[in-house]
Amino acid sequence: MFRNYLKERLLPDAFCLFGGRILDGSSRSAGIASGIDTIKVSDGLETVKCQFNSSYTKMSFPEAGILLVWGKNRSRKVRVLETGGLQVGKRSIISCGIHPSASILASLKSSKLARKEVSEIILPWAHPWMSFGDFMTHVLPITCRILQTIPKEKWSDFSIGLAGVSQKPFVMDYLGLLGFDPDQLVDLSLETAEISPHGKAFSANCPPAKNYIAHPADFEAVRNLFSDYIGVGSRFKNRKLYLQRTGKRRFLQESELLPDLRDLGFEIVDLEGMKAKDQIKLFAEAETVIGPHGAGFGNIVFGKNLKVLEWQHPGWIIPCFRNMSAVLGHDYHHLISQQGRLRKRPGQKFSSADIDIPAEAILGELRKAKIT
Numbered sequence: 307m308f309r310n311y312l313k314e315r316l317l318p319d320a321f322c323l324f325g326g327r328i329l330d331g332s333s334r335s336a337g338i339a340s341g342i343d344t345i346k347v348s349d350g351l352e353t354v355k356c357q358f359n360s361s362y363t364k365m366s367f368p369e370a371g372i373l374l375v376w377g378k379n380r381s382r383k384v385r386v387l388e389t390g391g392l393q394v395g396k397r398s399i400i401s402c403g404i405h406p407s408a409s410i411l412a413s414l415k416s417s418k419l420a421r422k423e424v425s426e427i428i429l430p431w432a433h434p435w436m437s438f439g440d441f442m443t444h445v446l447p448i449t450c451r452i453l454q455t456i457p458k459e460k461w462s463d464f465s466i467g468l469a470g471v472s473q474k475p476f477v478m479d480y481l482g483l484l485g486f487d488p489d490q491l492v493d494l495s496l497e498t499a500e501i502s503p504h505g506k507a508f509s510a511n512c513p514p515a516k517n518y519i520a521h522p523a524d525f526e527a528v529r530n531l532f533s534d535y536i537g538v539g540s541r542f543k544n545r546k547l548y549l550q551r552t553g554k555r556r557f558l559q560e561s562e563l564l565p566d567l568r569d570l571g572f573e574i575v576d577l578e579g580m581k582a583k584d585q586i587k588l589f590a591e592a593e594t595v596i597g598p599h600g601a602g603f604g605n606i607v608f609g610k611n612l613k614v615l616e617w618q619h620p621g622w623i624i625p626c627f628r629n630m631s632a633v634l635g636h637d638y639h640h641l642i643s644q645q646g647r648l649r650k651r652p653g654q655k656f657s658s659a660d661i662d663i664p665a666e667a668i669l670g671e672l673r674k675a676k677i678t
Contacts, residue, residue, distance in 0.1 A: 317407045317410055317411075318406050318407060318410065321406075321410045326397045326398070326399070326410070327397060327398040327399070328398075328399050328401055328406045328409075329373055329398060329399065329400045329401065343373075343374045343376070344371050344372070344373060344374070345371060345372040345374060345455060346369055346370075346371050347369075347370040347371060347372055347451055347454075347455065347523065348369060348370040348521060348523035349369055350366070350367055350368045350369040350370075351365075351366060351367040351521075351522060352366050365517050365629060365632070366514075367513045367517065367521050367522065368511065368513060368514075370451060370510070370511070370521040370523050370524065371510065371511050372451070372452055372455060372508055372509070372510050373400060373508070373509040373510065373511070374506060374507075374508055375394050375398075375501065375506060375507040375508075375509065376506050380503050381423070381500050381501060381502060381503055382394055382395045382500070382501045382507075383395065383417075383421065383498050383499070383500050383501075384427070384429060384467065384494075384498070384499045384500070384501060384507055385417055385419070385494060385498045385499070386432060386433065386434050386467075386469045386494045386495070387399075387409050387412040387413060387432075387434070388412050388415075388434055389408040389409055389411070389412045390408070390409065390432055390433045390434070391406070391408075391409030391412070391413075391432050392429055392432045392509060393409070393412075393413045394507070399413060400429075400432055400509050401432075401511075417498050419496065419497055419498045420496070420497050420498070421497065421498050421499075421500045422492055422497040422498070422499055422500065423500045423501075423502055424465045424467075424492065424499050424500065424501060424502065424505060424507075425463065425501075425502050425504075425505040426463055426464045426465070426505055426506055426507070426508075427464060427465040427466065427467050427492065427499055427501065427505075427507045427508070428449060428452050428453070428464055428465070428466045428467070428507075428508045428509075429466075429467050429499075429507055429508065429509040430444075430445050430448040430449040430452065430466070430468070430509070430510060431444065431445045431448070431468055431469070432509070432512075433469065434469045434470070434495060435469070435470065436468060436469065436470055436471075436474060437601060438474075438476050438601040438602075438604065439600075439601035439604055439626065441474070441476060441477060441480075441604070442601065442604025442605065442607065443518065443519045443520065443604055443626050443630060444512065444519070444520050445468065445477075446480060446528060447519075447520035447521070447524030447525050447527065447528050447607075448510045448512070448520050448524055449466065449481070450524060450527035450528045450530075450531050451510055451520075451521070451523070451524045451527050452508045452510060453484070453527075453531060454527050454530070454531070455508075456508075458485075461484070461485060461486070462485070462490075464490065465490050465491070465492050465499070466481065466486065466490060466491055466492065467491075467492040467494045467499050468491070468492075468493070468494060469493070469494045469495040470493065470495045471491050471492070471493045471494075472491070472493040472496065476582070477491065478491065479581060479582040480582045482582075483532065483535060483582060483583060483586075484531060484532075517629060518624060518625055518626035518629055519626055519629045519630050519633070522633035525607050525630070525633060525634060528607050528608075529607065529608070532586060532608065535583050535586040535587065535590075535608075536586060536590045536608050537590075543590075543591060543592070543593050543610070544591070544593055545573060545588070545591045545592045545593065545594075546570070546571050546572040546573065546592070546593065546594040546596075546677075547572065547573055547575050547588065547589075547592050547594065547595045547596070547597075548564075548567050548572045548573065548574050548575060548596055548597055549575055549577065549595065549596070549597030549598075549600060549602045549603065550574055550575060550576045550597065551597070551598055551600050552576065552578060554658035555598060555599065555600065555619070555622075555658055555659065555660065555661065556598075556660045556661070557597075557598040557617075557660070557661050557663070558660050558661065558662050559662070559663060559664060559665045559668075562665040563665040563668060563669070566665065566669055570672070570678050572594075572596070575588065577602040577605075585602075585605050585608075586605065586608045588605070589605040589606060589607075589608040589609045589612075590608050590609060590610075592609050592612060593611075593612065593613065594612065594613045594614075594615075594677050595609065595612055595613075595614050595615075596614070596615040596616070596668075596672070596677070597615075597616065597617075598616070598617055598618070598661050599616055599617065599618040599619075599622070599624065599627070599661075603616060603627040603630075604627070604630075606627065606630060606631065606634065606636060607630070607634065609634075609636070610635075611635060611636065611637070612631075612634075612636040612637070613636070613637045613639075613675060613677050614627070614631050614636050614637065614638045614639065615639045615640070615641070615668075615671060615672065615675060615677065616628070616638075616639075616640055616641075617640070617641040617642070617643065617661060617663050617668065618640070618641075618642055618643070618661065619642075619643055619659045619660075619661050620642050620643055620644070621659060622659065623642065628640060637675070639671060639674075639675045639677075641663055641667065641668065641671055643661050643662045643663045644663075
């Protein structure tokens with residue numbers, strides 16, 4: 307009990323007592339830290355219904371806000387903490403949904419990374435890791451939230467800071483469509499960004515981690531900024547897509563299912579290596595998207611009124627694309643493997659475990675959802 311009290315109350319209170327600030331990106335953060343302003347972008351949402359087959363759950367979202375950090379006549383270092391969270395200067399921490407005590411302790415460690423001076427930088431993600439799924443459900447939507455508040459003719463003046471970005475080619479693939487070039491990306495796992503005395507940084511708050519997605523208004527921002535690429539495909543909304551997986555999280559009955567899917571008019575799609583503009587066009591032209599759980603479903607943001615069927619391993623049920631479908635207005639359906647409920651190879655994590663569902667069960671769900 308004392309340990310929880312130390313983490314939840316004593317350490318954060320002591321941090322604030324000695325001049326520290328913990329910021330969440332909402333209007334509650336406004337004015338509490340010198341050189342940091344808050345811009346409200348969208349109201350909060352108390353209830354968003356999510357269909358989960360025959361049942362419903364609810365989500366709530368805080369207001370979507372932007373933290374504007376000014377150099378204020380002196381340079382300020384910005385770094386991603388190893389536990390999550392963005393440290394601005396010595397005393398301010400932008401929370402990313404984890405408990406602030408972890409970020410406070412991590413902020414006490416000195417950084418040995420090289421410094422890169424930036425005039426203006428966007429900081430959409432406060433974690434040291436990022437998958438393609440994270441990029442599509444959080445990073446890209448929040449980046450678009452921030453970009454919508456900046457005149458487009460000034461985008462070329464901005465850097466974008468993300469940990470590990472030099473190892474994530476998909477980031478440049480999507481941001482390149484908005485006019486960004488590789489020189490504008492700062493890898494915060496290799497460098498500490500230092501805001502120049504007259505510069506500024508833009509960050510944002512994230513919804514509760516249990517929602518697994520960004521604010522609904524952020525997905526609308528994505529559709530607005532990529533509208534030129536969506537418009538190319540949205541005139542032909544009749545494609546049925548099966549998202550094929552290779553590598554981890556294989557679907558064991560795939561070879562049995564594919565002949566039936568082809569007879570039903572499905573295209574077998576492997577998104578690995580496909581350019582972002584081609585993925586956007588593909589999903590904009592789609593009326594149905596099905597497949598085993600995978601980050602490729604993040605592209606459903608570019609579709610309209612889709613029918614979505616996703617199946618998952620019972621040891622790894624992540625509702626991000628269910629929730630994303632709910633805020634986008636898609637018709638979502640879901641299956642969970644029941645055979646070999648917790649089957650996985652020795653030493654394998656559930657996030658990588660193969661999915662075992664009879665082909666007939668999937669075809670039955672397609673008929674039930676009137677997808678065939």
